[in-house]
Each structure stands twice: as C-alpha cells, then as structure tokens.
Amino acid sequence: xxxxxxxxxxxxxxxxxxxxxxxxxxxxxxxxxxxxxxxxxxxxxxxxxxxxxxxxxxxxxxxxxxxxxxxxxxxxxxxxxxxxxxxxxxxxxxxxxxxxxxxxxxxxxxxxxxxxxxxxxxxxxxxxxxxxxxxxxxxxxxxxxxxxxxxxxxxxxxxxxxxxxxxxxxxxxxxxxxxxxxxxxxxxxxxxxxxxxxxxxxxxxxxxxxxxxxxxxxxxxxxxxxxxxxxxxxxxxxxxxxxxxxxxxxxxxxxxxxxxxxxxxxxxxxxxxxxxxxxxxxxxxxx
Amino acid sequence: xxxxxxxxxxxxxxxxxxxxxxxxxxxxxxxxxxxxxxxxxxxxxxxxxxxxxxxxxxxxxxxxxxxxxxxxxxxxxxxxxxxxxxxxxxxxxxxxxxxxxxxxxxxxxxxxxxxxxxxxxxxxxxxxxxxxxxxxxxxxxxxxxxxxxxxxxxxxxxxxxxxxxxxxxxxxxxxxxxxxxxxxxxxxxxxxxxxxxxxxxxxxxxxxxxxxxxxxxxxxxxxxxxxxxxxxxxxxxxxxxxxxxxxxxxxxxxxxxxxxxxxxxxxxxxxxxxxxxxxxxxxxxxxxxxxxxxxxxxxxxxxxxxxxxxxxxxxxxxxxxxxxxxxxxxxxxxxxxxxxxxxxxxxxxxxxxxxxxxxxxxxxxxxxxxxxxxxxxxxxxxxxxxxxxxxxxxxxxxxxxxxxxxxxxxxxxxxxxxxxxxxxxxxxxxxxxxxxxxxxxxxxxxxxxxxxxxxxxxxxxxxxxxxxxxxxxxxxxxxxxxxxxxxxxxxxxxxxxxxxxxxxxx
Numbered sequence: 001x002x003x004x005x006x007x008x009x010x011x012x013x014x015x016x017x018x019x020x021x022x023x024x025x026x027x028x029x030x031x032x033x034x035x036x037x038x039x040x041x042x043x044x045x046x047x048x049x050x051x052x053x054x055x056x057x058x059x060x061x062x063x064x065x066x067x068x069x070x071x072x073x074x075x076x077x078x079x080x081x082x083x084x085x086x087x088x089x090x091x092x093x094x095x096x097x098x099x100x101x102x103x104x105x106x107x108x109x110x111x112x113x114x115x116x117x118x119x120x121x122x123x124x125x126x127x128x129x130x131x132x133x134x135x136x137x138x139x140x141x142x143x144x145x146x147x148x149x150x151x152x153x154x155x156x157x158x159x160x161x162x163x164x165x166x167x168x169x170x171x172x173x174x175x176x177x178x179x180x181x182x183x184x185x186x187x188x189x190x191x192x193x194x195x196x197x198x199x200x201x202x203x204x205x206x207x208x209x210x211x212x213x214x215x216x217x218x219x220x221x222x223x224x225x226x227x228x229x230x231x232x233x234x235x236x237x238x239x240x241x242x243x244x245x246x247x248x249x250x251x252x253x254x255x256x257x258x259x260x261x262x263x264x265x266x267x268x269x270x271x272x273x274x275x276x277x278x279x280x281x282x283x284x285x286x287x
Numbered sequence: 288x289x290x291x292x293x294x295x296x297x298x299x300x301x302x303x304x305x306x307x308x309x310x311x312x313x314x315x316x317x318x319x320x321x322x323x324x325x326x327x328x329x330x331x332x333x334x335x336x337x338x339x340x341x342x343x344x345x346x347x348x349x350x351x352x353x354x355x356x357x358x359x360x361x362x363x364x365x366x367x368x369x370x371x372x373x374x375x376x377x378x379x380x381x382x383x384x385x386x387x388x389x390x391x392x393x394x395x396x397x398x399x400x401x402x403x404x405x406x407x408x409x410x411x412x413x414x415x416x417x418x419x420x421x422x423x424x425x426x427x428x429x430x431x432x433x434x435x436x437x438x439x440x441x442x443x444x445x446x447x448x449x450x451x452x453x454x455x456x457x458x459x460x461x462x463x464x465x466x467x468x469x470x471x472x473x474x475x476x477x478x479x480x481x482x483x484x485x486x487x488x489x490x491x492x493x494x495x496x497x498x499x500x501x502x503x504x505x506x507x508x509x510x511x512x513x514x515x516x517x518x519x520x521x522x523x524x525x526x527x528x529x530x531x532x533x534x535x536x537x538x539x540x541x542x543x544x545x546x547x548x549x550x551x552x553x554x555x556x557x558x559x560x561x562x563x564x565x566x567x568x569x570x571x572x573x574x575x576x577x578x579x580x581x582x583x584x585x586x587x588x589x590x591x592x593x594x595x596x597x598x599x600x601x602x603x604x605x606x607x608x609x610x611x612x613x614x615x616x617x618x619x620x621x622x623x624x625x626x627x628x629x630x631x632x633x634x635x636x637x638x639x640x641x642x643x644x645x646x647x648x649x650x651x652x653x654x655x656x657x658x659x660x661x662x663x664x665x666x667x668x669x670x671x672x673x674x675x676x677x678x679x680x681x682x683x684x685x686x687x688x689x690x691x692x693x694x695x696x697x698x699x700x701x702x703x704x705x706x707x708x709x710x711x712x713x714x715x716x717x718x719x720x721x722x723x724x725x726x727x728x729x730x731x732x733x734x735x736x737x738x739x740x741x742x743x744x745x746x747x748x749x750x751x752x753x754x755x756x757x758x759x760x761x762x763x764x765x766x767x768x769x770x771x772x773x774x775x776x777x778x779x780x781x782x783x784x785x786x787x788x789x790x791x792x793x
Contacts, residue, residue, distance in 0.1 A: 229374035230381055231335060263752070 003254035006138045008041040008165070008196060009034035010239065011247040012215040015051035015171065015200035020060070023049050024068070027085075028075060030247040035079030037249055040138050042079075045200035045215075046086030046097060046145050046169040053088070054124045055206055061090035064100055064111055077106035082136060084198075086145060086169035088125070089113065095125045099143040099169050101134055109134050112143035116151050131157040139164035139254040146170025146199070149183045152190060153275075159191040160267060164254050166191060170199045170212075177212040185236060188218035192261045194238075194252050195219070201243050213243035217250050223260040227253075288427050290316055291347045291385070292467075293338065294327045295372055295393075296355040301479040303329055305472055305493050307545065308391050308415075309353040310463030315416040317464060321423055325467045334371060338378050347385040349423060352376065352407070354393030362672030362702040363731045363739075365746055367753045368393065369698070373405050373760065386426050390415045392512040396676050398440050399447055400698035403767050404760070410440035413452035413512060414498065416461055447767035454514035458498050459521055462528055465492070465535065473538035480732045484596070484634055484665045489540035492532045496525045496559055500547050502577060504602070505613045505644075505680035506673050506703075509547050519555055522562035529563070533570055541595075542572045548600060549574040550581060557585060563592035571595040575638075578624040579615050586631045596634035598668070599624065604637075605654035607645025611684060618657060625662045636666040640673045641718060641730070642704035644684045648714040651705070655721050667728045671718075671739065672704035699754050704743075715739035 011030040015023055027044055034042045047053070049068055050060040062068045068087060076083045081104055089098035089111075096113040103109045113128025131154065133142040142158035144166055149155075158166055166187075172180050180197075188195045194217060201213040221236035228235070239250050292313055294306040306327060313323045324345065331337035342350075352375055359366045372389065379387050390411035394401050398412040411418045414437065421436045433439060437453040473490035482488065499514040500507070520528075533539055550556040563572075573596040589597070601621055603609045609617060621637070628635040637658070646654065658667065675681050675690075677697035685691045685703050695701060708714050719739045722730040733742065 225333075225335070229335065229377035230339070232339065233336070 003137070003139050003164075003258075005251050005253045005255075006040040007038050007249050008194075008217070008252050009037070009039035009043065009247055009249050010196055010198050010215050010217065010241070011042065011044050012198065012213055012241045012245060013045055013048050013200055014202040014245045015045060015048050015211070016202055017051045017053050017205065020049050023051070024071070026245070028071075031075050031081075031083065032079070034247060034249065035075075035081055039079075039081055039249055041082045041084070041141075041165070041167075043167050043196050043198040044083070044085040044169065045198050046099070046171040047088050048086055048169070048200060050088050051200065051202060052171045052204055052211070053206075054121060057088050057095045057124045058090075061088040061095045063091065064089050064098060065108055069100055069102065069108060072100075073102050073106035073108070076102045076104060080104040082109075082138060082141070084141075084143065084167040084169060086171075096128060097121075097125055097145055098128075099145060099167070101136075101141060101143060101167075103136070109136065110143075112145075114145040114148060115154065116148050118147060133158055133161040133163050139252075142166045142193075144168045146172040146180070146197075149180060149187060149197075152187070155187045155191045156270070159193070160270060160272070162261070162267070163191065163193050164257060165252065166193055166195045168195060168197045170197060172199060172212045173204075173207075173209045174212045175209065177214055180212065181214065181216070181237075184216060184218050188236060189220050189222070192220050192223065192257075192264065192266070194257065199241075201245060210243075213241060215239075215241040217252075219257070220260075222264065223257060226260055227256060288321045288348045288423050289346065290321050290323050290349045290351060290423070291341065291345065292323060292325045292351045292353060293375060294325065294329065294353045294355070295334075295368060295375065296329055296353075297334075297366075297368065297371070298356060298359055299329070299479075301481040302476070302488050302491070303472055304355070305468055305491075306353060306355070307463050307493050307495065308355065309351075310465060310467055311461055312351060312353070312390070312415050312419050313467050314462060314464035315420050316423065319420040319423065323464075323467075327467075327469050328371075330469050330471050335374055335378060338375055339382065342379065342382040347383055349426060350379045350383065350385045350387050351419065352379075352387065352389045354389060354391040354401075357393045357396060357401070357698065358674070358700045360674040361670065362674075362704060363670070363742055363746055364733070365700045365702075365750055365753070367700050369401070369404060370756070370760070372401075376405050376407055388419065388422065390419070392508075395438070395512045396508045397698040398438075398449055399767065399769075400696055402440050402447060403764065404698065404757070406764070408441070411436075411438050412440060412449060413438035413514065414454065414456040416456050442767075443770045446770040448770040452511075452514060454499070454516065454518070456498065456518070458495070458518045459524060463494075465532060473536060475540070481668060481729055482666075483727045483729055484636070490538045492529075492536065492539045492542040493545045494525065494528055494532070494542065496520050496522075496544055496546055496549070497555065500551070502548060502551055502579070502615070503613050504600075505611060505684065506675070507547075508676045508679065511676075511678075513547075517552065517555070522555075522558045525559050526562045526566050526568065529568065529570065529572075530566070540570070542570055544572065544574040547575065548577045550576045550585065551579065553580040553585060556580075557588060560585075560588045560592035560594070564588065568593045573597060575600060577614075578620055581624045581627060583627050583630075586627050586633060590632045594633060596636070596665075597628065598636045598638050599628075599664075601637040601639050603639055603643045603646065603654070604658045604662075605643070605646050605650045607647075607650050608640070608643035608654065611644035612640075613680065622661045625664060629663050634665040636668050637662065637664045638668045639670075641669050641671045642708045643673060644681070644688070644703060644705060646705045647707045648711045651708055651714060652717060655718065659721070665727060667725070669722065669728070669730045671730065671743075672702040675701045675703050696754075696757070699757050700750050702750070709743060712740045715743065
C-alpha cells in the first residue's frame with residue numbers, strides 16, 4: 001500500500017500522579033490541536049493518564065477497552081487520526097504497562113503489553129509476551145515502551161516484520177537521559193525505520209526522581225543522508241524536545257523509507273534460529 | 288575570483304583515475320589569475336559532509352562541479368551518479384551565493400537533461416578550458432558575451448540555450464595542473480580485480496597527447512566531449528610533459544596516455560613514440576589502441592619507446608558486432624593484431640562488449656569460440672552490454688530494435704544487450720562458464736558467485752529503479768524548452784548579468 005508523507009504529533013505530557021482527570025484534559029487539548037494542524041498519527045507517553053504510579057497500580061490501572069480508551073476513540077474518530085497512548089492496564093486482576101493503538105474509526109486496532117519489566121516493576125505489573133506490529137493506512141506501526149529500548153531484540157522483532165514507525169511511549173527516569181538517546185540512535189539504525197520516542201515529564205515523588213522528557217524522533221542516518229542534500233551528523237535526531245510539556249509535529253515519508261529499506265534491507269541476513277540458543281540453555285542451567 | 292572545483296568521480300576500477308579534466312580547468316583558471324581550491328570526492332567516504340565542510344570554511348564566488356561519468360557504464364553492476372551531483376548542487380546553493388557551473392565528459396554527453404535535472408547556473412559541454420575562463424570573466428566583470436562561450440549551457444529568455452562547441456582549445460598551450468592531485472593517487476596498491484595480468488599497481492601519471500577522435504564507433508560520445516577532428520600536441524611537448532611530471536612527483540612509476548585511441552592517426556602516434564624513444568624515457572607506460580592501425584613496425588616502436596602494455600579497443604569478436612559498432616576492421620584483423628602483439632614484448636588486452644548489436648546467441652557463441660581458437664592475449668576484458676547515449680548510431684539501432692523508444696531519456700543508465708541473447712539463459716550460462724574457465728578472461732567480479740541469468744534479472748530491476756527515482760526527483764521540476772533563434776521569440780544581443788536567469792532550487 002502506498003502511503004506517502006504523514007504528519008505525526010508527539011505530545012510530551014507532564015504526567016502527574018493522582019491527577020488523572022487533569023492529565024486527560026491536557027492530553028485532549030493537545031490531541032485536538034494536533035488534529036487541527038493536520039496530524040494523522042498522535043502519540044502520548046507511557047502511563048499518560050496515571051503517570052508511573054506503580055505502587056498504586058491496583059487502584060489506578062484501567063481496563064482496555066474502558067472509559068479512557070472509549071474517550072480516546074471518540075477523539076480519534078472526530079479527528080480521523082491514529083492515536084497511540086500508554087496506559088496502566090488492568091485485566092482480571094493482572095496489571096500491565098500497555099500501549100494501545102486506536103484507529104480513525106474510534107476502534108482499538110491493537111495493544112502491546114510491555115514485555116520487558118525491571119525487577120522492582122515485576123512485583124506490581126506483569127510482563128507481556130508478544131511484540132506487535134499493526135498494518136494501517138499510514139504505514140506499519142509497531143509499539144514499544146521505554147524500558148524495551150534496552151533490549152535490541154525488541155526492535156529486531158518489529159524490524160523483521162518490516163515496521164515503518166515504532167512508537168515508543170516512555171516514562172524513563174532522568175538519569176537515563178543520555179544512554180536512552182544513545183540506544184534510540186542505535187535502534188533506529190538497526191531497525192531502518194522511524195522511531196517516535198514519546199516521553200512523559202514530571203516528578204515521581206514516591207521514587208524521588210523526575211522523568212527524562214527529551215521526546216524525540218529518530219531515523220536511520222543512512223536513509224536520511226540518502227534523502228537529503230544537507231544532512232549533517234546528528235540530523236538522525238529529527239526532533240528533540242527539552243523537558244517541558246509541549247507538542248510538535250513532524251513529517252514522515254513512509255514511501256521513501258520503504259524504498260530505502262527495500263534496497264538496503266538486512267532482513268534477509270538475520271538468522272533468528274541462531275539467536276539466544278545458548279543463552280536460554282544457560283538460564284535453564286542456572287535455574 | 289575564488290573558485291572551488293569539485294571532482295565527483297567515484298569510480299575506482301580498474302584504478303582511481305586522476306582527475307585530469309579538472310586539472311586542465313584548474314590550470315586555465317590559475318593562468319587567468321583566479322584562486323582555485325579543489326575537493327576530490329573520490330577520497331571522501333561521505334561526500335556531502337566533505338562538501339558541506341569545504342563550503343562552510345570558505346567563501347567561494349564560483350563552484351565548478353566536474354562530472355567524469357554520468358554512470359559507471361556497466362550493465363551488470365550499474366551505478367548512477369546523477370543523484371550525487373544534484374545533492375552537491377543543492378548543497379552549494381544552500382550554503383553559498385556562488386555561481387554553480389557543471390562540466391566534464393559526464394555532463395557533455397547529455398547536457399540538456401543533465402541541466403534540467405541538476406539545475407546549475409551554467410553548464411559547459413565539451414572542452415572547458417577557454418569557456419570557464421570566459422565565464423569567470425563574465426560573472427566577475429560582466430565582460431564578453433555568453434553566446435560566444437564555447438559549449439555554454441544556460442537559461443536564455445526562460446529557455447535552455449546550448450552554445451555550439453567551437454573546439455578552439457589549443458592543446459599545445461595547455462598542461463594539467465598536477466598540483467591538485469591528491470597524494471593518495473600515488474600510492475602503490477594491490478591490482479584491481481579487473482586486472483588479471485599483475486598483482487600490484489604502481490603509482491601512475493596520465494597525459495593526453497591530443498583531443499578529438501576521427502573514428503566513428505557507433506556507441507562513442509567522444510565527439511561530444513572532445514570534438515570529432517584531431518588537435519595534437521607537439522611530440523616534443525608530450526615528451527617534456529612526461530619528463531616534468533616524473534620529475535615533480537618521484538612517487539610515479541608508470542604513466543598512461545589516456546587518449547581514447549592513441550594510434551589513430553598512426554603517423555602522429557609514431558612521431559610521439561619516436562620522440563619518447565629518442566629521449567630514452569625509462570618510465571614504463573601504457574595506452575589504448577585501435578586494431579585498425581597496428582603493424583609490426585609500430586609495435587616494435589612502442590616497445591622501444593617504453594610502452595609495456597596496450598588495451599585494444601577490439602569491442603567485439605563477432606563480424607556482426609564489429610559491423611554494427613562500426614569498428615572498421617574484421618575478425619581477420621583481430622587475429623593479425625593479436626599475432627603481432629603476441630610476438631612482441633608488450634602485454635595486450637582485448638576489451639570487448641558481450642551482446643553487441645547483432646550478437647544473437649549463435650553469433651555470440653561463435654565469437655567466443657573464435658577467440659578461444661585464434662587469440663592468445665594476456666587478458667580479455669569484457670563488459671556485458673553497452674551504455675547507449677543520445678545522438679549515437681547505437682541509439683538508433685536500439686530504437687529500431689525496440690529496446691528503447693525514440694524519446695527515451697538517455698541521461699539515465701540505458702544499455703544495449705542483444706535482446707535475444709539477454710533472453711537466452713543457455714547463452715548467458717555459456718558466457719559465464721567460458722569466462723570462468725579462463726583465468727585471464729574477465730567479465731565481472733561477482734561472476735563466480737552468481738549466474739548471469741539472475742544477475743541480469745536483478746540489474747534490469749536496478750536500472751528500472753533508477754528511472755523511477757529520476758521521475759520522483761523530477762516531480763515539480765520545470766522541463767526546459769530549447770531556445771530558438773526566432774528574434775520575435777527571444778531578445779537577442781543585450782547581455783548583462785541581469786539576463787542570467789537562475790532556476791531557484793526549492
């Protein structure tokens with residue numbers, strides 16, 4: 001399917017603990033502004049509604065579908081947009097950190113439950129067990145969340161499914177700002193796709209840190225250098241926000257990306273059957 | 288005037304070619320009092336970054352972009368250099384106010400579509416030494432007339448204008464500015480994969496003894512780049528130039544005469560060789576020869592003059608191929624020349640196209656058997672297919688055969704491979720097997736790993752992609768009409784700087 005250039009909106013939202021209605025209200029305001037500006041894809045951070053309220057996840061997690069996704073669906077339908085939002089999800093007593101993709105008809109296209117959770121998190125939320133890529137009329141969209149970026153295999157899974165845009169909703173502590181940006185650049189090169197890293201900002205008073213902000217859009221520099229006559233080193237970070245609440249739009253040319261990936265693809269060189277074999281064995285031996 | 292010359296050549300096979308064209312332009316500009324800087328992209332892994340850095344650190348009035356080749360002329364492994372040129376020009380436009388001038392043989396072969404595509408301020412088709420100096424004067428002082436500059440391409444009254452090429456460059460008065468050559472050209476390297484006769488490649492210098500060619504090969508574009516008639520350097524000047532170049536650069540161990548065909552006309556080549564023999568030149572050298580004008584006496588003279596190897600423009604081993612390529616000799620002549628050279632001290636290579644017009648499967652097989660049976664060169668260097676350029680007899684043959692349409696854009700890589708042969712897997716397999724059988728026969732570096740059938744299928748797709756990419760890049764770009772001499776249509780004779788219309792790159 002030919003896609004062409006789409007406008008993607010990145011909403012770097014201040015996600016405040018115990019301020020769900022305020023978070024939703026501000027998110028709505030930005031989404032509507034993005035719609036007015038011609039966005040076709042709008043992205044919200046991880047756990048945008050509740051912030052990273054892991055300790056109280058049993059109380060704040062929402063069902064999917066549920067009230068929140070219903071409201072997001074209404075807005076998406078009104079604006080004719082695809083919408084990605086991170087939510088703490090409750091499903092029959094089990095909680096996940098989930099990203100949901102909502103279509104322009106208001107329905108849920110699919111959701112991704114974060115696979116990688118760090119040790120402390122796992123006391124409160126479960127790990128997902130599948131990576132997802134969704135075919136849409138604006139390109140093939142894959143969903144990840146911030147912590148997944150530490151694991152190259154997350155992006156590799158999506159790359160093998162020829163993902164065009166990875167939307168990575170994130171709430172990453174500030175101390176990881178530098179390495180996260182390094183990881184994003186590497187993942188964009190590995191995955192030969194656009195990565196929209198949409199981060200929340202604000203403080204987590206329980207844990208005593210701030211979230212990093214620094215939402216960004218990355219692409220493979222080889223692709224961009226191919227496309228542009230004035231590419232300079234560093235331009236692979238196509239957009240980078242500071243640590244303030246804001247929203248920005250960016251044009252993503254999906255057809256050109258696909259053409260590049262088709263000609264320079266490494267997918268045929270991947271050897272999944274050789275990966276992690278020994279690691280799995282070792283883990284089993286250890287346990 | 289501060290001038291930046293950018294050499295865009297990226298071809299390293301069979302060895303990195305010294306940018307002699309740019310060196311001639313540099314010499315002409317320096318002689319006229321201009322300050323010349325050069326950037327040779329052959330040695331830059333990231334070309335645009337290098338251009339950007341050069342532009343940011345300087346303030347140039349004119350940027351000359353030298354195009355040696357439009358593409359690598361290789362059907363089996365095609366690379367199109369147009370996009371790189373376009374990016375460079377856009378980059379220059381963005382970061383400087385310099386006037387952009389493109390030239391070189393790659394531009395000269397298809398000036399109008401290249402101009403339309405790359406949108407420079409000016410283009411110079413054909414020899415550029417006099418034209419670039421006249422243009423620099425015009426830009427700097429407003430002196431002279433644009434319509435009097437040889438081969439100049441520009442926008443006149445909103446239309447594309449290409450002046451005639453006057454062929455007035457006096458080859459006796461010009462020498463390339465060898466100071467612009469990057470030192471990396473002069474490092475001994477491992478011999479190219481295409482060179483099966485030696486293991487290492489010493490540093491070389493190059494020189495031209497003449498401009499133009501009187502042969503009429505059906506695919507050739509030299510009349511567009513150098514003109515049809517011959518203009519010669521005095522043989523004594525040739526000898527002096529070589530001696531001086533060797534003296535100036537002790538790293539140089541060999542040199543190459545880069546005339547398209549050194550031995551035509553034979554009497555001039557003989558004079559040059561006699562002069563080189565007279566001065567007892569000790570530097571080994573090589574050149575390209577046409578089989579039309581080779582005899583034992585000349586080959587002996589070549590040896591005495593220091594020549595150690597010759598590349599023969601044999602072009603085809605079949606009679607129909609030779610006929611369609613208008614080579615002016617036949618198979619018997621090839622055998623005769625092969626015998627003469629075999630008996631000499633000179634190494635010789637037959638350079639041929641496989642799949643030339645008329646080389647149907649049967650004809651091609653017969654021609655390969657012919658070469659196996661009768662020829663004993665040091666090497667056979669073959670290319671599958673021939674690049675077709677506009678306004679050549681080969682283009683007309685290709686149109687007649689239905690390979691291309693009459694309005695096909697020859698700016699983009701387009702090749703002649705005899706259709707019946709290209710469609711015949713047995714023949715392609717036979718060609719591959721034969722070229723793999725002989726250690727001194729070369730067709731393509733990847734031949735061992737892939738069948739020609741598969742490779743041909745891939746390259747057809749690659750070329751098709753190049754054409755699609757061109758269409759993408761040309762979206763919204765105005766197509767140029769030719770300027771007409773009708774005075775009612777154009778205002779003629781009033782020339783000043785404001786008359787120069789520059790297409791703005793969006």
